[in-house]
Amino acid sequence: xxxxxxxxxxxxxxxxxxxxxxxxxxxxxxxxxxxxxxxxxxxxxxxxxxxxxxxxxxxxxxxxxxxxxxxxxxxxxxxxxxxxxxxxxxxxxxxxxxxxxxxxxxxxxxxxxxxxxxxxxxxxxxxxxxxxxxxxxxxxxxxxxxxxxxxxxxxxxxxxxxxxxxxxxxxxxxxxxxxxxxxxxxxxxxxxxxxxxxxxxxxxxxxxxxxxxxxxxxxxxxxxxxxxxxxxxxxxxxxxxxxxxxxxxxxxxxxxxxxxxxxxxxxxxxxxxxxxxxxxxxxxxxxxxxxxxxxxxxxxxxxxxxxxxxxxxxxxxxxxxxxxxxxxxxxxxxxxxxxxxxxxxxxxxxxxxxxxxxxxxxxxxxxxxxxxxxxxxxxxxxxxxxxxxxxxxxxxxxxxxxxxxxxxxxxxxxxxxxxxxxxxxxxxxxxxxxxxxxxxxxxxxxxxxxxxxxxxxxxxxxxxxxxxxxxxxxxxxxxxxxxxxxxxxxxxxxxxxxxxxxxxxxxxxxxxxxxxxxxxxxxxxxxxxxxxxxxxxxxxxxxxxxxxxxxxxxxxxxxxxxxxxxxxxxxxxxxxxxxxxxxxxxxxxxxxxxxxxxxxxxxxxxxxxxxxxxxxxxxxxxxxxxxxxxxxx
Numbered sequence: 001x002x003x004x005x006x007x008x009x010x011x012x013x014x015x016x017x018x019x020x021x022x023x024x025x026x027x028x029x030x031x032x033x034x035x036x037x038x039x040x041x042x043x044x045x046x047x048x049x050x051x052x053x054x055x056x057x058x059x060x061x062x063x064x065x066x067x068x069x070x071x072x073x074x075x076x077x078x079x080x081x082x083x084x085x086x087x088x089x090x091x092x093x094x095x096x097x098x099x100x101x102x103x104x105x106x107x108x109x110x111x112x113x114x115x116x117x118x119x120x121x122x123x124x125x126x127x128x129x130x131x132x133x134x135x136x137x138x139x140x141x142x143x144x145x146x147x148x149x150x151x152x153x154x155x156x157x158x159x160x161x162x163x164x165x166x167x168x169x170x171x172x173x174x175x176x177x178x179x180x181x182x183x184x185x186x187x188x189x190x191x192x193x194x195x196x197x198x199x200x201x202x203x204x205x206x207x208x209x210x211x212x213x214x215x216x217x218x219x220x221x222x223x224x225x226x227x228x229x230x231x232x233x234x235x236x237x238x239x240x241x242x243x244x245x246x247x248x249x250x251x252x253x254x255x256x257x258x259x260x261x262x263x264x265x266x267x268x269x270x271x272x273x274x275x276x277x278x279x280x281x282x283x284x285x286x287x288x289x290x291x292x293x294x295x296x297x298x299x300x301x302x303x304x305x306x307x308x309x310x311x312x313x314x315x316x317x318x319x320x321x322x323x324x325x326x327x328x329x330x331x332x333x334x335x336x337x338x339x340x341x342x343x344x345x346x347x348x349x350x351x352x353x354x355x356x357x358x359x360x361x362x363x364x365x366x367x368x369x370x371x372x373x374x375x376x377x378x379x380x381x382x383x384x385x386x387x388x389x390x391x392x393x394x395x396x397x398x399x400x401x402x403x404x405x406x407x408x409x410x411x412x413x414x415x416x417x418x419x420x421x422x423x424x425x426x427x428x429x430x431x432x433x434x435x436x437x438x439x440x441x442x443x444x445x446x447x448x449x450x451x452x453x454x455x456x457x458x459x460x461x462x463x464x465x466x467x468x469x470x471x472x473x474x475x476x477x478x479x480x481x482x483x484x485x486x487x488x489x490x491x492x493x494x495x496x497x498x499x500x501x502x503x504x505x506x507x508x509x510x511x512x513x514x515x516x517x518x519x520x521x522x523x524x525x526x527x528x529x530x531x532x533x534x535x536x537x538x539x540x541x542x543x544x545x546x547x548x549x550x551x552x553x554x555x556x557x558x559x560x561x562x563x564x565x566x567x568x569x570x571x572x573x574x575x576x577x578x579x580x581x582x583x584x585x586x587x588x589x590x591x592x593x594x595x596x597x598x599x600x601x602x603x604x605x606x607x608x609x610x611x612x613x614x615x616x617x618x619x620x621x622x623x624x625x626x627x628x629x630x631x632x633x
Contacts, residue, residue, distance in 0.1 A: 013094050522557045
């Protein structure tokens with residue numbers, strides 16, 4: 001539904017239009033901005049807030065982007081509205097950056113502002129309708145990321161891109177040298193270059209005369225400079241042809257053998273910031289400095305001038321790195337010739353926690369082919385369920401016992417990853433897709449195993465939490481299923497001894513299957529193995545000896561149990577046979593999905609599972625806990 005009460009509207013840009021530099025804006029390049037509000041500016045003037053005259057609501061259409069504009073209640077906003085209403089101004093233009101290209105086609109970008117411009121636009125980018133029903137509109141705060149990358153003026157048959165910052169309504173800001181050069185044709189640019197070359201040769205000639213005659217005529221030199229500068233101001237095509245006859249550098253050489261200057265107007269990385277480029281006054285200062293200092297090389301003066309002002313010069317803008325003077329003999333920087341570094345491990349090796357415990361836990365868990373699970377129990381441990389003796393003549397009493405039921409619903413757990421196609425193509429040393437999919441697989445398994453053993457540790461209000469009503473953690477489960485024992489507070493030695501004693505004594509209440517496994521941390525296992533008798537001999541020489549003492553089949557260390565806390569308690573160990581824990585999944589619960597986003601040129605991968613989990617046997621687990629922040633550290 002189109003916006004209402006706008007001041008005027010029209011096309012801000014058109015699709016499938018060839019740009020002056022050979023690029024083409026494709027359909028839906030700005031589709032993600034449909035309905036967005038962007039500032040409306042007078043003549044792309046970014047130097048003053050007064051140039052913001054309102055805002056424009058964008059509407060993506062098959063033919064391009066349409067705009068509905070609202071002027072603000074400022075003097076400039078009212079003036080802009082009146083100009084459009086009267087028909088004095090009827091053209092749009094956009095400023096866009098973060099553009100993505102493929103084979104000279106612009107596929108995506110961000111429109112930062114829409115400008116009302118003078119007679120510089122072609123017929124396509126026009127204001128089509130003026131509404132008189134709306135007055136002023138409020139302007140949202142906005143922010144530019146970088147100064148600007150491209151200003152696009154769209155027509156039916158071509159697209160123009162320019163970097164001028166003209167401001168007819170406000171004071172005109174200082175143009176950069178790039179702005180000036182962008183307004184010149186090829187021959188004019190060659191002429192400017194020739195003037196600099198002539199000037200340099202003249203300065204060099206004057207310096208040679210100095211050596212011969214040991215004098216320098218300042219007045220004569222300044223007169224020649226002024227005359228030459230006046231000639232440059234009065235430059236016309238006749239002057240151009242005369243100068244070109246004496247040029248030592250052709251226009252092809254000036255452009256590096258190409259028709260266009262090597263500058264990508266869409267590239268934010270190479271866009272010129274206002275405070276990091278030469279102004280037209282800088283150019284005059286460089287020539288004057290060369291004259292005043294009797295410089296023999298205009299290039300050296302230019303380079304030093306840029307360095308003194310912190311400006312970028314040719315090497316940096318062209319991506320050139322020069323060797324440094326690290327030694328005064330032979331090659332000044334031999335490191336430039338050293339062979340490239342070679343990777344010893346492709347793909348890169350993962351730095352991750354020990355995950356051996358995941359295979360032990362998940363490899364023994366009971367599985368069912370359905371995800372909605374109901375567990376039912378009949379409690380016959382109470383006296384009411386006992387058999388009774390009978391005496392002749394007495395009335396017999398019926399048995400009474402309690403029924404228990406628990407239901408568990410499933411939850412989806414997933415890992416989502418994405419990668420730009422450009423990066424996939426550029427990474428050639430190994431299969432980056434297989435590498436990423438491998439990470440998704442083992443990290444998903446670890447997260448599920450963590451949720452089963454101790455919970456995922458996220459806060460209950462966290463939107464990404466694996467809910468404990470769907471995958472019920474063994475630590476923290478109801479006392480009907482998990483027996484909890486608290487170890488004493490004290491020294492690490494005292495606590496280690498108490499862990500062994502509590503684990504052995506808790507076996508009286510344990511009703512789980514077979515011989516259980518003990519899951520604990522490396523720190524607690526170390527404290528128990530360091531226990532000694534009165535003469536300094538270790539009580540347990542191996543982990544298996546300790547496991548036998550504690551009546552478990554083996555001891556497995558779990559890194560994610562370290563520092564795990566809840567309700568003021570820290571987990572020390574969990575003793576359980578994983579077969580007593582049930583994981584329920586329907587037939588199509590697991591999936592790995594690939595997708596390609598054509599708008600953003602990205603591949604996406606989703607690995608997920610939908611499951612439930614819970615202990616299904618009463619008194620089948622033992623949780624040993626300590627007060628939070630146990631002393632073993």
